[in-house]
Amino acid sequence: MSRGVAITGMGIISAIGNNVAENYQALISETKGISRISKIKTTHQNDIMVGEIAYTNQELETLLGLTPDNNYSRTAFLGAIAAKEAINDANISDINKYKTGLVSATSVGGMDMTEKYYYEYLDDATHRKYIAGHNAGDSSQKIAEQLGIEQSLVTTISTACSSAANAIMLGARLIKSGQLDRVVVGGSDCLSKFTINGFKTLMILSDTYNTPFDDNRKGLNLGEAAAFLVLESDAVVNSENKKVLAYVKGYGNANDAFHQTASSDNGDGATLAMEKALQVANFSSKDIDYINAHGTATGNNDLSEGRAIIRVFGENVPDFSSTKAYTGHTLAAAGAVEAVYSVLALQNNVIFPNLNFKTQMQEFSITPQLTFKEKPLQTVMSNSFGFGGNCSTVIFSKEA
Template sequence: MSIYISGIGIVSALGIGVEENAKKLLSGSTGVTELHYIESIHKNVLPVGEVKASDTELLQLAKLTSTKNITRTSALGIIAAKEAIKTAQLSPDEIKKIAIVSSSTAGGMRESEQKFNAFLQGKNNEDFLSTHDGNDSTEKIAEELGIRNFHTTINTACSSSANAIILGARMIKSGLYDMVLVGGSDALAKFTINGFNSLLLLDKEACKPFDAKRKGINLGEGAGYLVLESESSIKKRKHTPIAELIGYANRNDTFHPSATSPEGRGLQLSMTDALKMAGLQHSEIDYINAHGTATLNNDLTEGIAMKTVFNNNVPSFSSTKSYTGHCLGAAGSMEAIFSIFAIQHNTVFKNLNFKTPISEHALTPQLITTSQKNITHVLSNSAGMGGFCSSLIFQKTST
């Protein structure tokens, strides 16, 4: 059974909406800057991929029916989800029939930080207790859009929204639904900034994915949502799909809570099984949107995994986290949309800030943004703490 993408929506440090994100990505412009909307001791020290809008401005952009207890995570998600629904051209009656599989790692942590001290002092902030958990943003998106069917939330760390896409595809293939809204949303919070910093995983300069002198992550925030749709539904609605999801796999590295195995075994398995499902030869992958976090561990082991799977003939690849920062639970779906951009524009995106290959695998990512290739198949990798490794394969469609 074919799974089509009929709508996409995105918010990132590059901008609000598909058009602005594609434009900035194609021009090679980064959205990583200094922290502006959170008061932090790291404000002028750690670069981040922050969405260039205040909480109030995001609420206005979301055009909400109610602004009560809407967190930044929820606002980002609602903006992106509404765009996905709009580009899929779904009617109110059709929206009621779809399911939603969303994801978040930080949930409402940002607002919990803001309200915690006042709450301890007995001030009336109890309403925000309900927004703390990761599922709150899923419920808010469903409520705002009028989705009345099944909804659930996935948290598998940085592979969360990639796994949301996989679950949505499986639900369609099993015949449960014809359409599923899938994706993820995460807002920056002191909790994540301080947490990753305590693990010595953050770079004080612009991150350098796959570079020998990489020093770590630039965190980011954003949201990305896709409407997945069955072939029969696409034909019935006479809607032109954006792309096709032809392969996917989720595997676990089973090595360490916060690091991948030296050979990148989990990503080896997920890439291999995704290729098998897609029925593709290694040579048919035109571009890999790598997980590429710019940590010492990931970029070494992911590179080794790619060389192993592709028998040392690794396709053009790059990491787009140098454009947006690492958006945690939203990263997988945002980069799925970037993979679709690559197909739409026949473009391989430049890997920013790269100078020197990692000696252990000697791979060089894409050094210039080029639109001189015919991009038919794109592989997108995501990996998360806990060993979660996911791979998605998107295909250009003529339907």
């Protein structure tokens, strides 16, 4: 059980860039990807802001070399783009040379197409090809096909906004136990009218730029993204002489068991998740150099998460920031997006600023990192929390 889990490749597409390099550039130049929505017609257009990816579905189809008769949802398009980048980044030419699986995450699945053609399907056959693409697992099947993964373990996790963190966790466990030599892990979620209206009913959408950990925060901006990591066993790394970007060192999942959507006031679930992750990594809280917080900028999350961080780290809270001001909250993809950012932070020894912050929260005295900072980093902790009380923490490190 002491095997290392190496990250040997990464891919991402988000509102701040179509690949890892573009995302990094935007992060260090403090360029936000938040704007008014343009690709979905909604009556809330002027009430919300989103993190939208510039490419149209047609452009994504062309990039992937797909013929127009495909039945990809936008979730599948985005996922395939990011997963392919990760495979290229890991220099993998023969994917089936080692026992390779895919663990993906999504919350909307093919809802973007379903909501477009929901009634039209009934009396017009034109778009019925998308019906089979609605269920969440379909996007993962397509991503696996794009990567050439055949006759292997492919599955999908959906635990709302912690989904991709959980995909990373399962992938790491599959490698540690020796079930797989290599796992592509991550998540993909596109924007949809369904989620926009859903979060609207919960009254947690900001009408302006989201401001994580700010006393006057007004809620979150939804975003769309996909991000994937290639995880490989020590054996593969050694025999292929692989360059390792970082390691998945610890992970923990716990349930808040408090409320269907809200987090408990004292962040019980979040505290448990962080503690478990530290335990798996065999770390004490002092060993964490930077926390990429969940930090959605809702009243509830940031208070609960902040209190949980204080419970775990006491007087010595490390530098922390939320990158959701850049990308918006990308739901099931968020854990993978922020895993990529955590690895970028480790690789470059930098901490990305928590943008848009103006006013210190009254309930506690911890303040996120507000400016771009260079600092030697050995470890990064990343938090992802979701509806259903689902709380996840993953720890990344330079050393195995």
